[in-house]
Every structure is written in structure tokens, then in C-alpha cells.
Amino acid sequence: MLHRSAAGVRISTLDIHGNPATLYRPDDGAVGPVVVIAHGFAGSQQLMQSFALAFARNGYVAVTFDFPGHGRNAIPLTGSITETDGATRTLVGELRAVADAARPLGDGRLAVLGHSMATDIVVRFAQSTPRVGATIAVSLLSPVVTDRSPGNLLIIVGDWETMLKREALRAVGLATLPAAAAPGVTYGDPARGSGRRMAVSPHVEHVSVLYSEISLREALAWLDAAFGVKRAVPPVIEGRGPWIMLLFGGIVLLAGIVSAFLPRVAAPGAGAGLGWSRIRPALLLPMIVTPLLLRIVPTHFLPVLVADYLAVHFAVYGLITAACLAWTLRASVPPGWGIESNKAFLAATTAVVVFGFAAVVWPIDSFFTSFRPGPGRAPLMMSLLAGTLIFFLSDEWLTRGVGAARGAYAASKAAFLMSLAAAVALDPARLFFLVIIVPEIVLFFWVYGLFSAWTYRQTGHPFVAGLANAVAFAWAIGVTFPLLAG
Numbered sequence: 261m262l263h264r265s266a267a268g269v270r271i272s273t274l275d276i277h278g279n280p281a282t283l284y285r286p287d288d289g290a291v292g293p294v295v296v297i298a299h300g301f302a303g304s305q306q307l308m309q310s311f312a313l314a315f316a317r318n319g320y321v322a323v324t325f326d327f328p329g330h331g332r333n334a335i336p337l338t339g340s341i342t343e344t345d346g347a348t349r350t351l352v353g354e355l356r357a358v359a360d361a362a363r364p365l366g367d368g369r370l371a372v373l374g375h376s377m378a379t380d381i382v383v384r385f386a387q388s389t390p391r392v393g394a395t396i397a398v399s400l401l402s403p404v405v406t407d408r409s410p411g412n413l414l415i416i417v418g419d420w421e422t423m424l425k426r427e428a429l430r431a432v433g434l435a436t437l438p439a440a441a442a443p444g445v446t447y448g449d450p451a452r453g454s455g456r457r458m459a460v461s462p463h464v465e466h467v468s469v470l471y472s473e474i475s476l477r478e479a480l481a482w483l484d485a486a487f488g489v490k491r492a493v494p495p496v497i498e499g500r501g502p503w504i505m506l507l508f509g510g511i512v513l514l515a516g517i518v519s520a521f522l523p524r525v526a527a528p529g530a531g532a533g534l535g536w537s538r539i540r541p542a543l544l545l546p547m548i549v550t551p552l553l554l555r556i557v558p559t560h561f562l563p564v565l566v567a568d569y570l571a572v573h574f575a576v577y578g579l580i581t582a583a584c585l586a587w588t589l590r591a592s593v594p595p596g597w598g599i600e601s602n603k604a605f606l607a608a609t610t611a612v613v614v615f616g617f618a619a620v621v622w623p624i625d626s627f628f629t630s631f632r633p634g635p636g637r638a639p640l641m642m643s644l645l646a647g648t649l650i651f652f653l654s655d656e657w658l659t660r661g662v663g664a665a666r667g668a669y670a671a672s673k674a675a676f677l678m679s680l681a682a683a684v685a686l687d688p689a690r691l692f693f694l695v696i697i698v699p700e701i702v703l704f705f706w707v708y709g710l711f712s713a714w715t716y717r718q719t720g721h722p723f724v725a726g727l728a729n730a731v732a733f734a735w736a737i738g739v740t741f742p743l744l745a746g
Contacts, residue, residue, distance in 0.1 A: 261503045262627050268496070269316040274323070276361045279354065280332045281305070281325035283365065284316035292319045293393060293487050294366035296359045299324075300376030300399075301696060302740050304331030304630035307470060310500050311373060314476040318495045320483060321366040325358050327351055327378075329742040331630035336563060336745035351381045352388075359385070369393050371483055375470060376401060386410035394450070394486035396479050399424050399466055400431060407434040411453040414482040418469035419462045432458045450485035457482065464501075466699075473499030504627055511619050512707060519714035522611060523604040526721040530598035531661025532585060539665050542584035542658055546577045547675040551683035564640050566693050567741040571647035573683065574733075577676060578650030585658055599721060608719045612711070612728040621735070633739045641738030648730040651676075656712065656722035656729075669712070673705045700736075708732055 268288075274281040282305055286292075295315050297308045305324035312322035328350060329337030339346030355372070363370050371394040374382035379397035386392040387409045395410040399417055401424070415428040425443075433441035435448060435456040448454035461472035469475055476497050484491065534542070550573060557576075562568035599605050625631035633641060655676075659668040677698065684691045712725035 262500060262507065265310070265313050265317075265498045265500055267317070269313055274325075274361070276325065276358050278333075278335055279325050279328075279358065281323055281358060281362075282312070283362075284312040284322040284324070285365075286316055286319055286321075290319055291367050292321055292489075293369035293371060293483070294321045294323060294359075294362050295371045295373060295483065296355065296362050297322055297324045298355055298372070298374040298378035298382055299327065299330065300374075300378050301693070302330070302742060303375070304740075306331070306625070306627075307467075307629040308373075308375065309627075310471050310476060311479060314480060314495075314497055315483070318480055318491075318497075319489070321362075323358065323362040323365070325354075326630070327354055327742075329744060332632075332634045334635040334743075336636075336743045338745040348380065348384070351378075352384050355381055355385050356389070359389070369487060371396070371486065373398065373479065375399055376466065380404070383410055383413075393453075394455075394483055396482060398469060398475065398479075400428050402431075405431045405434065407437070408454075412450050412455045412482075412486045413457075414455075414478065415458045416469065416475050416478055417458065417460055418464040418466060418472070419460050420465040421469070424466075425460065428458045432456050446485075450482065451488055453486075455482075455485065468501055471499055471501030471504060473497055473501075500627070507623055507627065511623065512710060514619060515615065515711050516714050518615065519711075519718050522608045522715065522718040522724075524600075525605045525608055525719040525724060526598040526600050528720045529662035530594070530721045531656070531664060531716075532589060532658050533661025533663040534588065534658070534665060534668070535663060536665040536668075538588055539658065539668055542581055542588065543668075543671055543675045545584055546580035547679045547682075549580055550577045550679050551686055554683060555686045562640055562643055563744050564738075564741045565744055566691060567640060567644060567737050569683075569691060570694075570737060571644045573680065574644075574647035574651040577679060578647070578652070578654040581654040581658055582650070585654065597721075597723065599723075604719075605721065605724065608715070608721075608724045609727050612715055612724060613731055616728060616732050620732070629740070631736075631739055633735075636743060637738050640741075640743075641734050644738050645730060645734035648733045649727070652726040652730040652733070653723060656716075656726035660716055660722040669709060673709065677701065677705075704733065704736065 270285050270287045272283045274283050297311055299307050305326050308324050312324050315322040326333035328335045337347055339350045370392055372382040373396040375398040379400045380402035383402040386395040394412040396414045400415045417424050417428045429441050443458045443460045446457045448456050459478040461469050461474040464472045480495055559569045559572045621631050655672050659672050684694050708729045715725040716722055
């Protein structure tokens, strides 16, 4: 079903001054207006496939690309990420280069679409570029929108994006004063270049808004209105969101099924086996001390946004957890950590890691976002792995074992998230971008928590899942966080 959404579309790759891009055009060779589609922070062009396919299936030419430092683009992002004349100028320039190369691929007419961070980029580009027929901002974040600029502005926002809905109403309201703006109402005339509209996609948030059928229909209808397209038959629109959810749900279900075939590594019950009275210090101490300690310890050593801090946070948190375990358990750790067979341990760990690559990395990279490492990312992933290994091995041993407190695994992850929140509160200027990825960390903790529980139940040893989860987290952060120059 996911592949079916590409029916009738010819897809080819482009290289635009070293930037990997993808061209989507109707299979019948029809040439229509070009829509250049830009992804958001820590995203990639794969994340925007739904819009590209929907446009190409209905007569438009669509081009997606990776911004510098993102996805498969090996060129680091230059300029300060907090200054308008820094990274913002770099990203607008990159969009301009892609648009200049893409415009001749269609009939000469041009529209732009951006998500999240890229909404500000497409707005600034449209304001400074003549003959942009339409601007579509999904989850608008731009302070430069005025009552007349950019022209033909459609804002799409998810129903669960409460703050961004208010921002969208403000932006649309600029063109409707003194009357108040309302969602679902078109103000001005898109055919004359003066259109302004806010559309709300129901039951979606900041990422799933990209896969909503309502989002796709609103965007296509806006392009049709701006370019005067009259359709004799209804457009072909297929939302991919439910199928992607079904795919990932199937992956989780499959993990539970195949875990039953893992070999037994240790006698049931390896782990600290601590009840609530004995586990509390190991939960609270790293949560409190880690953000305070890292407030004064330098953590700038990787050319990637906040990933160096995350690597050190994982490592320090894990070391403090391990110290608490050593003090609590003293000499009660079994010889060889309770591993009965090194061969079984190696086989089980390898099987779980390979499953992660085959059943998680490949589908995410194919249908969701770029999840294969590009050039220059291997050293980053190894640095991250050093930190995640310490954390997950300590955490898995802490929360497993005979007599372990019920809910300890979830409590330890909640404590870690609270430590990140404290770190952001202590240094918001530098670590604010951690807030953006917290939902993804929560999702990973939940999914890999299930994997961990099933793996531990079958193998009897917490280090199998600990090693696999460490690899998974280092991989996810290493391949998605933007590379920065300098």
C-alpha cells in the first residue's frame, strides 16, 4: 500500500551542486508547475515524500532535497543557528539554488512548500523572489510574515499543535484586519496572488501532519487555485499515515514473536533485583547530579547540534548509576555477570541488533526519513555509542532481576527525561533544541522498552537488550542530528 502511492509517478535522482535531490513527475511526461519541497529541522527529503507523490500524481513536478547537514547531504550547515544572518541565510541560499535548478524542469511556474523550520525559509525565499505562485507553510514558524507578503500563503497546521494554531491564526489575521481570521476560510484571491488561508488537519501533531490526507488535499487545492488548474475528475490523493503506522505496528508485533527464538543466556533473574526502597538512590542521584555537573563541564567536541551533549549526558548518567549499583550491591554480583554461555550471549545480541537493522532501519529509511549514515557520520555514531553503552548497560542491570521493583524500567526512563529537562532549564540558549527531540526519545524508550522486556524474558540477561538498545540510540541520533561546520 505504501508503494501504491507512487503509482503513476516517475521518480529520479538529481545532484544540485552536491546536494542530493529527488525529482517526482507524472509518468505520462506532462509538464506542469514545479513545487520545491523543503523539510524541517533534523528531517530529510524522505519525510516529505507524501506531498511530492500527491503533487506528481496530479500533474505537478515536485522536487525534494536535503538541506546542508541533513539527511544524505554531506555538506555541513554553516552559520550560527540562532542568528538570522547565519544558518537562516545559508538555508535560504540553498533553497534558491534548488529552485533555480528545478524551475526549468517544469513549465516555468514555481511554488514552494516547507515544514516547521523550513516554513521560515520558504517564506523568506518567496518574499525575495519574483514569480513564486504559491507558498505553503506546514506548521508555520516564521516572524516575517506580513499582511501582504508572501502572496498566496496557505498555512497547514495539525489539530494537536496548539501553539502553532495560534501562530497560524495570527499570520492569516494580518491580511484580514479589522475582521478576525478563521480556519478553513480563504481570504483574498489566489488567482490574483493575494490569497491567504489556514487549514487544520484533524487528529495529528507536528510530524503526522505531513501524512494527513487533509493536509495533502488542502495543499493540492491551493496549488490548483493559484495556478488556475480546473479538474474534470477528482484528484488522486492517498494519505500514507495509516499505512506507515500499520507498518511500524507490525514491526513491534514481529519483534515480540521472533524474540521467542532467542537462546537462553543466563538463569532467569540476572540483574540487580532491587525493590523500591533500594532502587530510589540510583534513580534520583543521576537525575539530579548529571545536569548540574554538565552545567560546568565542557561538552563541545562534535560537529553536530547538541549530540555531543547527549553523548556525555548518557555517559555521566550511566556512570553515576553504575556507582550507585556498585555501592548498593557490593559483592553480590555473580561471577561472569551470570552469563552461562558466551556463545549464546553473542548469538542473542547479534540477532537482536540485526533485527533492528532489518526491521527498523530499512523501513524508516524507505518510507519515513533518512536513516542511513551519510559521509562523516561514523565518528559521531561511535562517540555517541560510548555514552549510550554506559547508560543502557547500567540501566538494564538496575531495573531487571528477581524481586525488581514493578515499574522500575519506566521510572528510570522518566528520571532520565527529567534530567534532560533540568539540563535545558539550566542552559536554554544552548540546549533548547533538545526540546524538539523529546517526543522522539519518548517513542524510542517505549518501543525499545518493549523489545528489552521481550528479550530479557527469553534470554534471562539484561545485557543483551542493553547492548542492542545502545546501538539503536547511537544510530538514531548519529544519523538524524544536523552536521554543523566548524
